[in-house]
Amino acid sequence: MHFVQVAWELLQCSTGETTQGDRMEIGVFIPIGNNGWLISSTSPQYTPSFDLNREVVLRAERYGFDFALSMIKLRGFGGKSRYWDDNLESFTLMAGLASITSRIELYATVAVLTMPPPLTARMAMTIDSISHGRFGVNLVTGWQKAEYDQMGIWPGDEHFKHRYEALDEYATVMSELWACGQSDLKGKYYTMNDCRLGPLPSRPIPMICAGTSDAGMAFAAKHCAYNFCSGNGQMNDPRDCADSVARLRACTTAAGTDTKALALTMIIADETDEAAMAKWEHYKAGVDLDALSWSRAQAGADKYAADNSTAGRIRRREPLPNSGSRLIGSYATVARLLDEMSEIDGLAGVMLTFDDFVIGVEQFGQRIQPLMRSRRKLAAAA
DSSP states (O other): OOHHHHHHHHHHHOOOOOOTTSOOEEEEEOOOBTTTTOOBSSSOOOOOOHHHHHHHHHHHHHTTOOEEEOOOOSSOOBTTTTBTOSBOOHHHHHHHHHTTOSSSEEEEEEEGGGSOHHHHHHHHHHHHHHHTSOEEEEEEOOSOHHHHHTTTOOOOTHHHHHHHHHHHHHHHHHHHHHHHSEEOOBOSSOBOSSEEOOSOOSSOOOEEEOOOSHHHHHHHHHHOSEEEEOOOOOBTOTTTTHHHHHHHHHHHHHHTOOOEEEEEEEEEEESSHHHHHHHHHHHHHTBOHHHHHHHHHHHTTOTTOOTTSHHHHHHHOOSSSOOSEEEEEEHHHHHHHHHHHHTSTTEEEEEEEESSHHHHHHHIIIIIGGGOGGGHHHHHHO
16 A cells, blocks of 8 residues: 555544644646646647546545545637647546545536536435545536537526526525425525435535635635635745635625635646746747637626626736646745645635646655645654
8 A cells, every 4th residue: 555545544543633734635626628727738738538537536545635626617718729628527527536536525516507406416415425425516607608608508698697696596405405305495596396305415515616706705605615715826926815715714704604715726846946937938838829818708708797706817817828826846845835825814725736637646745745744744644
């Protein structure tokens, strides 16, 4: 058995008290779409497959990652890199991964315009059974009109204005079905007529989202176990997401809940800072401007979008291969920056993306994590 896997099992048996700063949660945003999270023709190019994601998730589990999340994207951005033109389906992928993993938490994403809430609830209950209680659901309302218009299911541009009202009803139906097996909700957007579900899941199935607007964060504070808090796209700034985390904390305080904040962060690492930065410069040289332009046009369709919403951020993004938070440097540099991130008040952890996922997870497990004090309980077990 791999020594890090042994370390994790020892950690699970530990009764030591964990405090913020020594137990940062780590997840991986798995590559369900082609080319991952770099919109570039010079970054690693790959087509998504079950085999690729199995390799990534099994390695992540071996190194003690806490969770893996797959997105849903129904239409890509095109361009020279054909960015996200190839995509797997999230729930079926995670069902397959649930059957071959044993510890890591797994989250699938539902595009709520495509699936009635009782069916999503039943699919989640089924994967809860496959995973023996390791499954959760990520909810997306849909900012990209073309994904739904291509199938004739776009409800009209008023959806942009009311999407979190509809999502509130959606989440309520699922919560009721998971809790007691019955929902009779009569809402503005969903009507249940003695809707039933059974058997009940093994635990309250956690919901998560990535609400960045005020309405999105209010929804997350009401319904979700976790919310992904985006940064402003500053490279190697460990406090890039701090303002977003503070906004979520204000929402949870107002709601009287305990929704945890997770930061979405890309890691590009190598032996030295210079070698890692050279990779980034190479990816920048191939930035796919046509794909970026298409996504900005899609974001521009939402006339109601606040500046801090997903669409608002996309409209303002710089012409870079990745506009989110980025940690680029040597293994030691990345470990130090992640430790500094762990000190943000209210931040529970990070969800990582990599330029090359198989190599990136391996680098994290072998070279970065052992240097992190915010994962020191795992290192101490080893």
